[in-house]
Amino acid sequence: MTTSFVIGAALGVVAFFGSGHLPSMSALSKGSPRPSAQRSYGPYRSVTNEKLWVRSAPNTEAEIAAEISPDASVYVTCWTSGETVSGRRGTSSDWLKVVSPGSGYASAAFLTVNRGDVPQC
Structure with a gap:
């Protein structure tokens, strides 16, 4: 049996759907992979002095989808090649x-x- 769950990070809420065993709180603690359909890796850190833009595609012309604060914890699933950027x-x-x-x-x-820390997309 499987259990699906969603974490509302901003609200600190965990909602469970389905049946089976619920994950322990230690499995959801910082440093553990975030639950998702695809395995995620992290936390890694943003090394910017300002906000880092998360884009809809791997280039600086793509639409801004989100922003990451300086020194924020970031979780990723994979890497891909895109526009060359200096940072x-x-x-x-x-x-x-x-x-x-x-x-x-x-x-x-x-x-x-x-x-080498994460698989290629």
């Missing part, structure tokens, strides 16, 4: 699929994650 971690064409906070792509030039 505090150097120059990179790697973009990470962000699942929290927000949803979309953020340049690896601004996050403390390396390509």
